[in-house]
Amino acid sequence: MNIIQGGVCAPKGFQASGVHCGVRKSRTKRDLALIYSERKAAAAAVYTSNLVKGAPLLVTKKHLADGMAQAIICNSGNANTCNADGPAVAEEMCRLAGAALSIPTEDVLVASTGVIGQRLDIAPIAAGIPGLVAGLSLDSSPAAEAIMTTDTAMKQIAVEFEIGGVPCRMGGMAKGSGMIHPNLATMLVFITTDCAIDSAMVQKALSRDVKGTFNMISVDGDTSTNDMVTVLANGMAGNSPITGEGPDFDVFMQALNTVTVWLCRSIAADGEGATKLLECRVTGAKDEATAKTAAKGVICSSLLKAAMFGADANWGRVLCAIGYSGADVDVNQIGVSFASRAGTVEVCRDGAGVDFSEEEAKKVLSEKEINILITLHEGEGSATAWGCDLTYDYVKINGDYRS
Amino acid sequence: MNIIQGGVCAPKGFQASGVHCGVRKSRTKRDLALIYSERKAAAAAVYTSNLVKGAPLLVTKKHLADGMAQAIICNSGNANTCNADGPAVAEEMCRLAGAALSIPTEDVLVASTGVIGQRLDIAPIAAGIPGLVAGLSLDSSPAAEAIMTTDTAMKQIAVEFEIGGVPCRMGGMAKGSGMIHPNLATMLVFITTDCAIDSAMVQKALSRDVKGTFNMISVDGDTSTNDMVTVLANGMAGNSPITGEGPDFDVFMQALNTVTVWLCRSIAADGEGATKLLECRVTGAKDEATAKTAAKGVICSSLLKAAMFGADANWGRVLCAIGYSGADVDVNQIGVSFASRAGTVEVCRDGAGVDFSEEEAKKVLSEKEINILITLHEGEGSATAWGCDLTYDYVKINGDYRS
Numbered sequence: 071m072n073i074i075q076g077g078v079c080a081p082k083g084f085q086a087s088g089v090h091c092g093v094r095k096s097r098t099k100r101d102l103a104l105i106y107s108e109r110k111a112a113a114a115a116v117y118t119s120n121l122v123k124g125a126p127l128l129v130t131k132k133h134l135a136d137g138m139a140q141a142i143i144c145n146s147g148n149a150n151t152c153n154a155d156g157p158a159v160a161e162e163m164c165r166l167a168g169a170a171l172s173i174p175t176e177d178v179l180v181a182s183t184g185v186i187g188q189r190l191d192i193a194p195i196a197a198g199i200p201g202l203v204a205g206l207s208l209d210s211s212p213a214a215e216a217i218m219t220t221d222t223a224m225k226q227i228a229v230e231f232e233i234g235g236v237p238c239r240m241g242g243m244a245k246g247s248g249m250i251h252p253n254l255a256t257m258l259v260f261i262t263t264d265c266a267i268d269s270a271m272v273q274k275a276l277s278r279d280v281k282g283t284f285n286m287i288s289v290d291g292d293t294s295t296n297d298m299v300t301v302l303a304n305g306m307a308g309n310s311p312i313t314g315e316g317p318d319f320d321v322f323m324q325a326l327n328t329v330t331v332w333l334c335r336s337i338a339a340d341g342e343g344a345t346k347l348l349e350c351r352v353t354g355a356k357d358e359a360t361a362k363t364a365a366k367g368v369i370c371s372s373l374l375k376a377a378m379f380g381a382d383a384n385w386g387r388v389l390c391a392i393g394y395s396g397a398d399v400d401v402n403q404i405g406v407s408f409a410s411r412a413g414t415v416e417v418c419r420d421g422a423g424v425d426f427s428e429e430e431a432k433k434v435l436s437e438k439e440i441n442i443l444i445t446l447h448e449g450e451g452s453a454t455a456w457g458c459d460l461t462y463d464y465v466k467i468n469g470d471y472r473s
Numbered sequence: 474m475n476i477i478q479g480g481v482c483a484p485k486g487f488q489a490s491g492v493h494c495g496v497r498k499s500r501t502k503r504d505l506a507l508i509y510s511e512r513k514a515a516a517a518a519v520y521t522s523n524l525v526k527g528a529p530l531l532v533t534k535k536h537l538a539d540g541m542a543q544a545i546i547c548n549s550g551n552a553n554t555c556n557a558d559g560p561a562v563a564e565e566m567c568r569l570a571g572a573a574l575s576i577p578t579e580d581v582l583v584a585s586t587g588v589i590g591q592r593l594d595i596a597p598i599a600a601g602i603p604g605l606v607a608g609l610s611l612d613s614s615p616a617a618e619a620i621m622t623t624d625t626a627m628k629q630i631a632v633e634f635e636i637g638g639v640p641c642r643m644g645g646m647a648k649g650s651g652m653i654h655p656n657l658a659t660m661l662v663f664i665t666t667d668c669a670i671d672s673a674m675v676q677k678a679l680s681r682d683v684k685g686t687f688n689m690i691s692v693d694g695d696t697s698t699n700d701m702v703t704v705l706a707n708g709m710a711g712n713s714p715i716t717g718e719g720p721d722f723d724v725f726m727q728a729l730n731t732v733t734v735w736l737c738r739s740i741a742a743d744g745e746g747a748t749k750l751l752e753c754r755v756t757g758a759k760d761e762a763t764a765k766t767a768a769k770g771v772i773c774s775s776l777l778k779a780a781m782f783g784a785d786a787n788w789g790r791v792l793c794a795i796g797y798s799g800a801d802v803d804v805n806q807i808g809v810s811f812a813s814r815a816g817t818v819e820v821c822r823d824g825a826g827v828d829f830s831e832e833e834a835k836k837v838l839s840e841k842e843i844n845i846l847i848t849l850h851e852g853e854g855s856a857t858a859w860g861c862d863l864t865y866d867y868v869k870i871n872g873d874y875r876s
Contacts (some may be wrong), residue, residue, distance in 0.1 A: 080859075121795070121796040122792050122795065122824075149789070151789065152821070153823050154825045181802075187820075189828065295793050305656060372867075373871055386555055386698075389555055390523060390698050422557045423556070423591065453712050461868055465779050465867070466865070468780060469779050
């Protein structure tokens with residue numbers, strides 16, 4: 071498997087487009103994106119666990135009832151959530167895009183991101199769709215840019231892999247930043263592949279993968295109402311279709327995991343206001359569930375996140391977070407080290423502090439990517455969680471998000 | 474019942490003291506506190522639910538096995554947690570204080586607050602105890618000051634009430650600020666009363682009360698390792714002792730609740746970096762547990778907390794937080810209003826936005842105390858939770874806490 075240039079248009083038969091239509095006040099920021107497959111694709115999705123679900127999710131779920139789709143339309147600037155007419159507007163977005171693409175409304179999926187509880191006006195979207203469709207091309211960047219909200223960087227990746235000797239590709243894009251604390255799925259992630267695989271197996275792969283990827287990142291502990299991850303698999307690579315588990319499915323899972331882990335890290339690193347990516351790796355837990363609970367507890371601790379911002383090796387906050395995380399661990403066996411490109415510093419062994427150089431720790435924690443390594447000495451369970459530091463800018467961004 | 478001047482020394486027979494002994498580097502900040510009762514008192518406590526428990530809690534729990542105590546010693550600047558010799562140091566603090574007060578070691582309770590995982594040197598404490606004991610007086614302020622860490626204000630209250638026609642008093646002090654997200658108990662709270670009540674009933678009253686008070690506040694979602702609430706009841710008011718439930722116990726519960734709610738509000742308002750007290754009141758839930766879960770979810774949302782800092786009526790974040798809180802609610806029936814001394818603004822009805830004046834909302838949210846009023850229209854359950862806004866200063870305080 072190789073990482074290659076590009077994003078969702080890297081697999082055969084996919085095009086994308088992104089325009090400014092006017093959902094956002096800004097006159098330049100793109101706010102409407104389209105991903106289109108020449109052939110109808112096997113499709114799967116996972117959605118937020120929030121009880122309050124954005125209208126686009128409800129419509130997407132309905133359109134995915136047959137496991138097939140051919141296009142995804144997405145706007146940023148307004149989440150179309152908690153609006154009485156939300157489902158009707160989301161459905162109309164699909165109808166208009168479908169008409170312009172000459173495909174059935176039911177083959178269009180829809181997503182929205184932005185402020186909750188403000189009516190989404192269909193007019194600018196309706197006016198923007200002709201240009202959006204006309205702009206379809208093999209360049210995925212305008213679409214990746216159009217789904218951004220407070221993101222500071224586009225998040226795109228593509229990989230190449232082989233199924234039965236046939237080269238296949240997979241590409242993905244994501245929108246992250248704030249309100250990132252997924253439980254079932256996450257923010258907006260669109261993945262495309264030309265690999266032939268039936269929709270049941272795409273759904274199985276995706277549902278299995280997110281447990282260790284998108285469900286293991288947290289920027290701020292807030293689970294959004296609009297989180298969604300979708301995969302479109304159009305089969306145009308021409309491999310013998312994957313219809314069950316086995317070596318081919320394993321390769322597909324591996325490709326998917328490469329794409330999703332990369333997107334997870336990108337989303338965490340670009341968390342609102344973040345200056346650092348935090349990766350917490352727990353090993354030696356009595357089981358995987360325990361490792362996950364502990365890793366997520368650490369990555370979610372506001373106190374630890376603020377300490378990481380300050381490059382302060384305040385490891386007591388790591389122990390504290392494990393202690394309240396709900397993970398069943400023997401606190402007297404916990405070991406903690408901080409690591410980065412600048413080195414590794416052991417700070418805690420058997421649940422108590424060890425002498426370490428504050429100067430060295432400061433150097434390790436001043437890097438852009440920090441590893442928090444936790445060993446529990448109770449078994450074979452392990453897990454990784456991703457997050458970011460808590461900074462002044464997080465507060466600034468969220469103190470006047472709507473202004 | 475009346476609120477009166479003073480704190481833990483308002484009830485008969487209690488004295489307190491606070492000195493600088495040198496646990497903290499600062500040469501002036503008091504860091505060692507003592508509360509002493511002339512008579513041995515019925516005593517009760519609740520402790521943090523964190524699996525990592527501070528050594529002082531373990532020792533206090535042991536000393537409370539007989540339900541009696543006569544003094545509490547507490548240092549700030551070091552939590553004495555995650556230290557191999559922690560229990561021995563905590564026990565030695567009790568022994569030294571007991572010796573100086575001529576009471577058994579087992580009648581002294583101990584608490585510590587501050588950084589985790591740095592050895593607590595007994596030497597400055599041992600050197601400070603004679604002056605601490607000599608300084609005992611009816612002024613509770615030096616003790617209330619000595620337990621502060623990043624608190625910006627002392628938190629003390631006293632009330633007067635009658636049991637069977639006999640005037641009784643109750644006083645309390647608290648240390649709050651950061652790492653505030655109690656589950657079973659909370660930060661450090663010391664409550665004294667001269668009311669005669671046996672230790673089983675004190676424990677019952679306290680355990681019942683914290684569920685709706687200290688368990689319902691959150692500053693930052695981090696549950697400390699050292700949270701503890703204790704009550705000493707020395708019986709010196711001379712009322713007929715409370716030994717079971719009934720009208721007298723109800724009056725005692727009411728007095729306790731007045732003290733604890735006041736301390737909760739003070740702790741939340743003085744959360745690290747906070748500029749505003751947030752009080753979230755949920756009514757119409759199908760039961761009390763649902764109301765509590767929803768109220769706590771809202772008060773814990775970083776996004777909402779940041780919006781409140783910016784006086785931004787971003788009510789979608791309230792719905793979002795209810796949605797992921799785990800509370801079983803019908804999202805299409807949720808109503809939300811923001812209120813303060815400046816007025817009330819309805820922002821959401823039946824789960825969807827209503828038109829409101831942004832200008833008026835800004836005025837309401839610019840006050841120091843904000844009420845978030847949520848109605849669920851599903852039953853009679855209600856609950857209140859307290860929190861604070863998320864500000865630049867929270868990040869600043871926690872970015873270099875140890876420096």
